[in-house]
Amino acid sequence: MTGPVLAVDQGTSGTKALVICPERGVIGSASAPVRPRYGPGGLVEADPAELIGSVLDAGRQAVADAGEPVSAVGLANQGETVLAWDPSTGRPLTDALVWQDRRAERLCAGLEPHGDELKRLTGLPVDPYFAAPKMAWIRRELTREGVVTTSDSWLIHQLTGAFVTDAATAGRTQLLGLHDVEWSAAALDIFGLSDERLPAVVDCAGPVGTTTAFGGEIPLTGLIVDQQAALLAQNALEPGQAKCTYGTGAFLLAQTGGRPATGVGGLVSCVAWRLGGRTDYCLDGQVYTAASAVRWLTDLGVIAGAQDLDPVGASVPDTGGVTFVPALAGLAAPWWRSDLRGSVTGLGLGTTAGHLVRALCEGIAAQVVSLADAVARDLGAPLTSLRVDGGLTRSSLLMQTQADLLQRPVEVSALPDATALGAGVTARLGLEPGLSPDRVTPERRPSAVYEPMIGPAEAAERLATFRTAVDHLLERA
Template identity: 60%
Template sequence: MVTVLAIDQGTSGTKAVVVDGGGRVLALAEEPVAPVYLDGGGVEVDPQVLLDTVLSTGRRAAAAAGVPLDAVALANQGETVLAWDRSDGRPLGPAVVWQDRRSEPVCAGRAEHAVEVARRTGLVLDPYFSAPKLRWLRDHVTRDGVVTTTDTWLVHRLCGAFVTDTSTASRSLLLGLDEVTWDPWLLDLFGLAGEPLPDLVASDAVVGTTTAFGPPLPVTGLVVDQQAALLAQGCVEPGTAKCTYGTGAFLLAQTGSAAVRSTAGLTTSVAWTLRGNTSYCVDGQVYTAASAVRWLTDLGLLDGAHALDATAAPDSEGVLCVPALAGLAAPFWAPAATASLTGMTLSTGRGHVVRAVVEGIAAQVAGLVDLVAADLGSPMARLRVDGGLTRSAALMQAQADLAQVPVDVYPSAHATPLGAAACARLALDPGLSVADAAGDWTPQRTYEPLWSADRAADLLGRWRDAASVAAGSGS
């Protein structure tokens, strides 16, 4: 049985788990990461903190498990980038986080090519993805070293390889989605044609060996965080879908070997390359989920995410929130949109505001459920969910009510590292299938819709109207 140290380097924290061959978590270590939010839409983080937390959580989890390890796997943020010196691994500036909007002019200057970009990549020409931020680094930070996503840098620091996996690369606006290769036309478009590019690898490729966590371990199981959670939740058949509620909320639906181009404003990415085959997924993004809850906490309206259920009123009493605190993603793609709270009166209390924010998050995800159904040609039967905010019964019930589908809560808080561990097991066990590596699971809890379809449609209609206003005001 293969035992894996799986590390999830995320936006707001780094988590390391030791997972045995049956998917059981033997040890856990976590450390926070604090991005800095700047005026003008900038979001940065110290790269050294990312590396330090990868090393410290990995070492603590390995020590706590007290068992021999067979591999180390790494899940990453996907679109966070940095410049660094390839000769010694030294960062040449801060890492620019996926939420950063300062590369909007890069996209605006290439707007005439948006349709061709979407055709080639499956993505939308938006600062959310990597290439605009890579161009911004070259224009505003440094022309030295290399510019890559953080996974390439972290892996280089662990074992010296210069690689990225296909799922992460598919979030860059530089990958030809059908060919799964770097696209020369896209590189030219962003002025990155002369840049050294990491080698593209499968998520079950062994890319090197590290002694960072003790005796030498193969480095494998490289995968972007949301796709890792998709695998952990067993979404390997076309039409199966999950939503992860973290800093943002991310809904992904498996499409199998077909790189389906969304007609509903979603994006298409590589889900993973495993066993020599590439699977795809459509996905929709909500930029602020847990970050909206943190905003409520910072304002003093909430004592923290743990207090959501105790604080949220049973009904919003007409208060409506569009929590576009970092812009709106699918299907609006309005990066400059701002949040709104409407419907307040002198009787409005903090519980109503908190309830409105909860319903605003759920409304965005419910909209994505409808868009996925439109792309796949059939309604979604149920939604699998994971992430810290799934501990809120208020949010999960609102999600079931507004999406009008049962919501199955994943029984572990560690879907992303478990997905990376599954990729690593595939690397080391040639007889294992992708479905077997993902494994079976029973929901910790299932939330059935309690609202009528008419009630859900009424709130969603009012919410979409408010979101359209927010999107228009940000254009």
């Protein structure tokens, strides 16, 4: 058995690093912040220097915390975040357009006639959320120089000099063929990116180069996109198993096995991971604003932070008639309306911070129910339970609301930092290719299980109220 691996999760608001020993579990950890910038016109950007700096800081601190060297490195990334950079020097040519950036909306509107073809080719609908529209926007509006890629390719190049991306991350671009898992010439042509130099698409596990960033010459053996990393860490290895991660957004993924499912309920079908040349697929649904909506309430002074959700929400018994559709960056699956913005209705002189908090939790949970319902339609059977992870799972109010509206148990992972753990799984598999994923994924044990505390009729009534509010937004758009 080889030694510990360093698992790094480069996320939207920070980077988390874990040193994971196969016998002793997590023996070192650290984090470093990232501060995205928000601006007019849907601008959400990050400084590339801050991205790589957070990777180096968190990784080095985790290794120091462990007090022993690591045998390999695994890297998880944000997925749809992109930038242009000089491949000869590694110098960034633009800031990183974060996955929430909406400036490619007009470009996407012009591509609507190609929507069905792109969905058939790549599994993904036309939406600014994905990487290709942002890449095309950079080429039209910012620079024609260098290469334009997802952020993982730049980070990998900074660490090792290699020019690669993994199959799961490539699947988030809308440029990867869903069935052959190769760059699609037809999709590239639609986006006007046919002349681009693109990174090689590699398996999620396997050596791609070495780095001296974390002490000695260490191989980089694991690469995976963030939500698929969490799916792997949640041990969702069989078709029908699903997880939801509550972070900056909320992301529900359901395994579909070795064949992509045809999403008819508004979800997208994409690569879960490619290991040993075998591709597994998943259905994927998104809520664009979860923790970012909590941060919005915080910035307004309604609460002091996410830690206030439970005490402030407990100050009232219900939402007081307030309905909050937290579409602060548009509505994702199953609606795919990036042009919509959120709404808060039912306000009165008696509305308090507690009512707003409860309405926000209900709005997030109701959107996740819509995703779970879409999974059930696509797979032909409802989810028996929902495995959840991410920072907002610390809120008992949100998790209980989720169980109530879903009418299914919600199992909160006892393992924090599921995305980083998934990166550690790929690093271990790349270091020891004879292992199978089920031997490397952490033992799944929930820290808490939330059972529904209301009946189906009340759940249906509350969901209907939320969906009526969404319908009103759709009608006015």
